[in-house]
């Protein structure tokens with residue numbers, strides 16, 4: 402039997418259910434990747450994300466090549482290209498791992514229909530998450546809308562099913578490739594219409610494993626404190642790897658739990674479980690996307706959306722200042738500059754900048770969501786949308802208008818010495834620590850000493866946080882949010 406395996410968000414060999422099934426069932430295997438031209442043209446994702454994907458694909462192609470398989474690639478509309486490839490290469494079965502974005506679900510349904518119409522079998526697998534939305538339900542069979550309930554049910558399912566990771570398929574080396582056209586080099590980022598750059602987080606399956614090992618050996622066991630300090634390596638930085646499937650969530654969770662079995666000193670059970678909670682958040686937002694696809698274009702709860710600024714020059718000026726990291730709030734500016742420079746931003750800072758955009762500047766959260774998608778290495782519709790809605794208080798665990806971050810207090814708490822701020826906002830490098838969180842409070846003499854004149858070298862705050870907060874809360878009361 403001849404099988405075509407369509408790689409998508411699963412660019413690895415280990416614990417890859419579609420690949421394992423294809424290798425077990427077929428004597429000829431053809432690996433395929435399709436560059437989705439309409440999606441690339443939409444510019445929804447940015448150069449950071451595209452370069453990470455390309456780097457991961459290069460490694461995947463080399464790993465397959467070492468086992469005698471040439472990764473085939475095509476470029477165009479995936480619906481047409483997958484069907485054409487299966488037809489051209491006389492595939493009996495097409496294998497892929499499931500995707501949960503509404504757009505991808507529609508695409509996959511169309512591909513499946515077209516293939517089955519031609520008598521080609523389609524086999525799909527659970528991969529991106531440990532549990533799909535239908536695996537985690539409330540007592541009435543409905544999807545759960547509260548994270549706490551979802552998390553409890555997730556752990557029940559984990560205990561019941563005891564998930565295991567699949568090894569790299571042993572049959573991979575002996576699976577003959579049906580046809581071996583001369584292997585073509587993968588396109589460059591420029592050929593895909595994007596700037597070429599070296600991703601700030603190294604791509605590929607091997608790097609993902611290395612990063613997971615490094616994290617499990619140290620930072621994991623002080624995650625509860627380390628995860629909030631943006632100036633240190635307190636988190637795993639695995640998010641782009643989960644995004645492109647260079648490592649599976651099962652592998653990561655099992656590795657984290659395994660550290661507890663070793664019984665070595667310094668191991669912290671609460672920290673391990675806190676980290677796994679974050680991966681459960683990821684799955685929670687994926688299932689919200691599947692079950693409530695309206696979140697892609699609007700609030701999860703219509704009733705909690707507060708009015709936002711009209712689109713005018715002032716709104717555009719404020720939004721531009723936020724994007725460029727020139728708001729006069731050092732922690733916000735450091736975060737937005739980290740994003741522009743590296744394609745990544747620390748989670749604590751993501752929350753601060755999102756709250757600032759929505760609640761201090763009163764700009765629609767969708768503008769922030771779109772900007773993040775276009776700049777993040779780990780740009781992921783489920784996690785990005787779910788978190789933006791959480792920060793805008795329109796999401797599942799909405800706390801109405803009351804979750805308003807105070808940027809100066811947040812930075813005093815989580816970046817007390819201003820190490821993170823100084824790294825990304827060099828104009829503030831010489832500002833004394835006592836003033837680093839609110840440099841506009843420096844008297845003129847101090848500004849001169851610090852070589853940082855407010856309004857010249859570094860902006861004055863574009864809004865007054867205290868007033869903006871009061872206005873936002875008053876708006877909430879006036880709208881009588883239920």
Ligand SMILES: Cc1cc2nc3c(=O)[nH]c(=O)nc-3n(C[C@H](O)[C@H](O)[C@H](O)COP(=O)(O)OP(=O)(O)OC[C@H]3O[C@@H](n4cnc5c(N)ncnc54)[C@H](O)[C@@H]3O)c2cc1C
Pocket residue numbers: 628636637638639640641643644676679680682683686746747748749751752755773777779780781782784785786788789792
């Ligand atoms: C406004 C906003 C937008 C975001 N957009 C994205 C996005 O597009 N893609 C993305 O992967 N994450 C997004 N996040 C979540 C989070 O910031 C990143 O997942 C995290 O910073 C990645 O760093 P890490 O891998 O070191 O995380 P770790 O702390 O090591 O966590 C491990 C993994 O858990 C998952 N995770 C962690 N926090 C969250 C969370 N709050 N929600 C969902 N999953 C989480 C990620 O897959 C992460 O890799 C966003 C958060 C906010 C506040």
